[in-house]
Amino acid sequence: MSEPTLAGRIARFARVGANLGGFAASAAVARAGGRAFRDAENARELRRILGELKGPVMKLAQILGNIPDAIPPEFARELSTLQADAPPMGPGFVRRRMAAELGPDWTSHFAEFPLEAAAAASLGQVHRARLHSGETVAVKLQYPDMASAVEADLGQLDLLLALFRRVDRSIDPSEIRDELARRLREELDYAREARHVRLYRAMLEGVAEVRVPVVHDRLSTARLLTMKWLSGRRLLDFRDHPLGVRNRIAEALFTAWYKPFYQLGVIHGDPHLGNYTVAEADGDRAVINLLDFGCVRVFPPAFLEGVNELYRAIEAQDEDRAFHAFGLWGFRGLNRELMRILLVWAKFLYGPLLDDRVRPIDENARPGEYGRATAARVHAELKKTGTVRIPAEFVFMDRAAIGLGGVFIQLGAELNWSRMFRGLIEGFSVAALAARQQAALAAAGLA
Structure with missing residues (x-):
């Protein structure tokens, strides 16, 4: 992975800082004139500024907007709509970047390599190329000097x-900030992402409903990742399909995210719509492609024990057990009053998993609003009682739950979520999970 350059970091810091500094100043002036900082107009203005900046800071803001209670609800609603993209590099940049990664004869490795990107995101872009064997591959190429941009933008995240x-x-x-920083720095290391791909191939081996690409190691570096191209259609293309088709897609997505989590303590932390496509779908079967593996979180086995303990505590309406479970999750300094407020959020998340019937994931939510009303209510109660320090482990666990829930709502899926969940946690053992996790990480080169 490249090291950040001083010049690149200063340039990015100045550009982002000027924009966010200007927002802070204008918000202060508006506040002096009687407009609250939390006013919806301020939230819309911040979204506009971050959308124009693009790059890592926009990705960070979009993640913040999808973590319930991380920031005021007015801002969360706006920032969650940001799309983490960036203008693609031109042909000259692409040639220079590819030569830097694979050498001056880089074109010899490909039968065909279009210089126009097939997709562009916040840290890099993807080209759809063809090897001499005839295989179509996805070539993910990191933008220049992204290490500098990430470090500069993390500084602005503090602001x-x-x-x-x-x-x-x-x-x-504070722990949210540190967790975002760790994961974003990891996303710059494409060699690590290649190991994540191998990990997921092993964890989902034999799961017919999920396809994971194969990495071409000889055409991959710390800033270049070449994988088999998995063809498929956008998930939202299926919103008007029969309910049976949409349900099978939702089941495949549930399996792809939560089988690795509940059985090995590993979660894909970025469940937005661009990270999967539908390879095939009919009333009896659906197959999804899992595409991006930059943001993967491995949890300590004790955290999984806390997740299961909290489920059992809510099921039994046992506050003492819930208090213990929150401690296993990593919450510190809780009193009973704060815990009861947090339980409102926990009961919202676990509700569908406790309800043994076919139902939508949320019977009241509209697309784009999953969890927002509950999060706002919890946030309002926390403001009255005290400060809660959100543990690092909570960040991407919650983001995945909210992100996937939003997708299930978009699909209009109706399933027995409780039975699917119980099938994953049946026979749970901390010791068994720890052993499986260690073996899987070692095999993938991540131990």
Whole structure:
């Protein structure tokens, strides 16, 4: 992975800082004139500024918007709509970047390599190329000097969080910030992402409903990742298909995310619509392609014990057991009053998993609003009682739950979520999970 250059970091810091600094100043002026910082107009303006900046800071803001209670609800609603994309590199940039990764004769490795990107995101872009064997591959190429951009934008994230903390001290985001920084730095390392792909291929081996690409190691580096191209259609193309088809797609997605989590403590932390496609779907069977593996979180086995303990505590309406479970999750300094507020959120998430019947994941939510009303209610109660420090483990676990829930709502899926969940946690053992996890990580080169 490339090291950040001082010049690149200063340039990016200046550009992002000028924009966010201008927002802070204008928000302060508006506040002096009687408009609250949390006003919807401020939230829309911040979304506009971040959308124009693009790059890592926009990705960070979009993640923040999808973590319930990380920031004031007015801002969360706006930032969650950001799309983490960037303008693609031109042909000259692509040639230079490919030569830097594979050498001056890089074109010799491909029968065909279009210089136009098939897709562009916040940290890199993807080209659909063809090897001499005839195989179509996805070539993921990192943008120049992204290490500098990430470090500069992490500095600006601190400014953003400080602004929120001035007006809302109900949430201590320090561990959220550190967790985002760790995961974003990891996303720059494409060699690590290749190991994540191998890990997922092993964890989902034999699962016919999910396809994971094969990495071409000789055409991959720390800033270049070449994988088999998995053809498929956008998930939202199936919103008007029969319910049976949509349900099978939802089942495949549930399996892809939660089988690795509940059985090995590994979760894909970025469940947005661009990270999977539908390879095939009919009333009896659906197959999805899992595409991006930059943001993968491995949890300690004790955290999984906490997840299961909290489920059992809510099922039994046992507050003492719930209090213990929150401790296993990593919450510190909780009193019973704060715990009861957090239980409102936990009961929302676990509700469908406790309800042994066919139903939507949320019977009241509209697309794009999954969890928002509950999160706002919890946030309002926390402001009255005290500050909660959100543990690092909570961040991507919650993001995955909300992200997938939103997808299930988009699909209009109706399933027995409880039975699917219980099938995954049946016979849970911390020791068995720890052994499986260690073996899987070692085999993938991640131990």
